[in-house]
Amino acid sequence: MVENRPFLTFLTHAVLIIGVIFLCFPVWMALVASTHGPEALSRSPIPLWFGDRAWENYSQLLAGGLPEAGGVPIGRMMFNSAIMALVITFGKIAISLISAYAIVYFRFPFRMGFFWMIFITLMLPVEVRILPTFDVVTKLGMLNSYVGLTIPLIASATATFLFRQFFLTIPDELVEAARIDRAGPLRFFWDILLPMSRTNIAALFIILFIFGWNQYLWPLLVTTDESLYTVVMGIQRMVNAGEALPVWHYIMGTAVLALIPPVLVVVAMQKLFVKGLVESEK
Amino acid sequence: MATLSIKSLGKTYPGNVTAVQDVDVEIADGEFIVLVGPSGCGKSTILRMIAGLEAITTGDLHIDGERVNDREPGDRNIAMVFQNYALYPHMSVRKNMEYGLKNEGLPKPEIAKRIEEASRTLRLEEYLDRKPRQLSGGQRQRVAMGRAIVRDPKVFLFDEPLSNLDAKLRTQLRAELKALHHRLGATFIYVTHDQVEAMSLADRIIIMNAGRVEQIGTPMDLYLRPATRFVADFIGSPxxxxxxxxxxxxxxxxxxxxxxxxxxxxxxxxxxxxxxxxxxxxxxxxxxxxxxxxxxxxxxxxxxxxxxxxxxxxxxxxxxxxxxxxxxxxxxxxxxxxxxxxxxxxxxxxxxxxxxxxx
Missing domain, CATH: 2.40.50.140 (Nucleic acid-binding proteins)
Structure with a gap:
């Protein structure tokens, strides 16, 4: 380790503090801006401390029906986002667990072929395959539905790969001990593999929840029905409100509200998340 | 408690690699058999074929007169102790021992009784609620033995169970193992590469080299009248x-x-x-x-x-x-x-x- 010298301690702290300020300033600005009226934000200098309209702005936002946001209540959009993020997260974890289990523990023809097929899709982000995917979704009549919003985003090569790597680290003897203990494939999966993957699942949950929550392009494409809008889309629509001036106080308020669920997920699962990334259980 | 009959047993891996060939041995009820040989001689493969973890290519395996070649490991009435313990890391000691019994569908009071007995025998009572990672190597190996004992199997299989322990603990557990065999009176089959372990534990030793049996006999047979130069060289130190x-x-x-x-x-x-x-x-x-x-x-x-x-x-x-x-x-x-x-x-x-x- 580096020697413990007062000057170095000071320097490292200074760098860290500057970094934190740099990262937190936009969040601070959003918080501050959401407590002012519209005029305060179009004037220079922009206020750096809270205003007096916090209550008014947020109750307006939550009560919903802002014409500037296309009339969709924030609550509704938050709900849509939550549904989308949760279905994507649970779906991805379930499917990738099962497919990794198949690839690692079962011998079937073209096993490696399937693995490489999954692996290759890693190289194609949603944006690249968006047109064919959209075509498929349209033909299946899944436009404007939660199904269309979530299912195409569920298949996940990254998570499958991650679970495969984890399963490969589990010693063969453990599988053999389970066979001698009369655990069939399903029991082994449920009683041994799943509990052992707990920390990995938690880490993935956070990453995938944020991924799902922040989806923008795909919901924008498949939903035209306002009751299915997600909160990220809502913010974007408010910014591009045509001729009118952007209502920054509402936009920032929405942004702050949209931050809350991912923050809650991170805070709740933070311990497991770090464990999942750092620890490799024996 | 069981007799074991192995007839012209052989294992050939894909690509025509022969790991074991023509092994013939009759094992009596309650015998302590040690398979010994240098690494790669096929001793573990034999054990794994008896356990059912490795398919038998040629020959027959009978446990108590029943042919078990095609039975699943769980249905052969055997228990196995592994070199690296293979304990379920997320389960407590008690759960580790319970798991096989639960899968067999044994009633709860019976399970509790067996665990109590086994943990008393192995002096594990105070550790029942700990996780494997909170135990020392010797304790973990005792838990692995406990997991085998509670199943009350016909045959106990040991795959180099003491190799991961330090010398002193090894000697101590060797004595415990011998006492355990005496108390249970069950058939033990034990794999090791350590000739001292083989000599001190076995009723009979099967000494292997390059997939073949070199000699089968009591430790003193092997010491006093080695059948081949390989056996003579392998047994005895220096x-x-x-x-x-x-x-x-x-x-x-x-x-x-x-x-x-x-x-x-x-x-x-x-x-x-x-x-x-x-x-x-x-x-x-x-x-x-x-x-x-x-x-x-x-x-x-x-x-x-x-x-x-x-x-x-x-x-x-x-x-x-x-x-x-x-x-x-x-x-x-x-x-x-x-x-x-x-x-x-x-x-x-x-x-x-x-x-x-x-x-």
Whole structure:
């Protein structure tokens, strides 16, 4: 380790503090801006401390029906986002667990072929395959539905790969001990593999929840029905409100509200998340 | 408790790699069998075939008269203890032991009773609610044994269970294992590469080399009358001395490298002119006075072990390595010579080409 010298301690702290300020300033600005009226934000200098309209702005936002946001209540959009993020997260974890289990523990023809097929899709982000995917979704009549919003985003090569790597680290003897203990494939999966993957699942949950929550392009494409809008889309629509001036106080308020669920997920699962990334259980 | 019958058992892996061939052995009820051999000799493969973890390519395996070749490991009524313990890391000690019984569908009171008994036997009572990672290596191995005991199997299988432990703990657990076998009276099959473990534990030893059985017998059979040169070399520490040479015309001498001649007090049980390897254990070499075979050892270094002294060196006037184990403390200077002798009764004679025993 580096020697413990007062000057170095000071320097490292200074760098860290500057970094934190740099990262937190936009969040601070959003918080501050959401407590002012519209005029305060179009004037220079922009206020750096809270205003007096916090209550008014947020109750307006939550009560919903802002014409500037296309009339969709924030609550509704938050709900849509939550549904989308949760279905994507649970779906991805379930499917990738099962497919990794198949690839690692079962011998079937073209096993490696399937693995490489999954692996290759890693190289194609949603944006690249968006047109064919959209075509498929349209033909299946899944436009404007939660199904269309979530299912195409569920298949996940990254998570499958991650679970495969984890399963490969589990010693063969453990599988053999389970066979001698009369655990069939399903029991082994449920009683041994799943509990052992707990920390990995938690880490993935956070990453995938944020991924799902922040989806923008795909919901924008498949939903035209306002009751299915997600909160990220809502913010974007408010910014591009045509001729009118952007209502920054509402936009920032929405942004702050949209931050809350991912923050809650991170805070709740933070311990497991770090464990999942750092620890490799024996 | 069960008898085991293994008939012309063989294992061939894809790509025609033969790991084990033609193993025949009848194991009696309650016997402690140790499979021993250098790494890669196929001993673990045999154990895994008995367990059902490895498919049997040829031959038959009967447990208590029933052919079990195609049975799942869980249905063979066996239990296995692994080298790396293979405990379920997320389960407590109690859950680890319970798991197999639950899967069998045993009633709860019966499970609790068996776990209580086993944990008392293995002194694990206070650890029942701990996770494996909170236990030491020796404790973990005891849990693995407990997991085997509670299943009350017909056959216990051990795959080098003590190899991951330090020397002292190994000796201690070896004694516990022996006591456990005595108490349970079950059939034990135990794989190890350590000949000391094999000698001290086994009722009978199966010694393997390159996929074949070299010899099956009690530890003393193997020690006193090794069937092949491989067995003679493998059993015993320090290893047996071998002097290779040609039997003389009168069958009372051995010509080494064509130059040196070793004279015998008795006729050798081999034809004149035969190429043989003469084996003498270091502990059987002793006072030269009146012995059948007399050799002289040029000392190169000495191992003082306290109870014994092992002197290493060469046959005087040659390059043949030779070691002798002397009782008590002896001081020998490197370069000095010691006169040694060995009785004919302690000489093992092997054919140089085939390795087969001649006397």
């Amino acid at each position: 290893a047996m001395n071998f002097i290779e040479g040609t039997v003389g015309e009168d069958r009372r001498s051995l010509a080494i490298n064509g130059t040196q001649v070793l004279n015998m007090g008795q006729e050798l049980p081999a034809r004149a002119g035969a190429q043989v390897a003469m084996g003498m254990r270091p502990e059987h070499l002793g006072d030269a006075g009146g012995a059948d075979i007399q050799v002289s050892l040029q000392v190169s270094f000495v191992e003082q072990l306290g109870a014994d002294t092992v002197v290493h060196g060469n046959l005087s006037g040659g390059a043949q390595p030779l070691a002798v184990r002397l009782h008590g403390v002896h001081a020998s200077e490197p370069g000095s010579e010691i006169a040694l002798g060995c009785g004919m009764g302690h000489v093992h004679l092997f054919d140089t080409a085939t390795g087969a025993r001649l006397n």
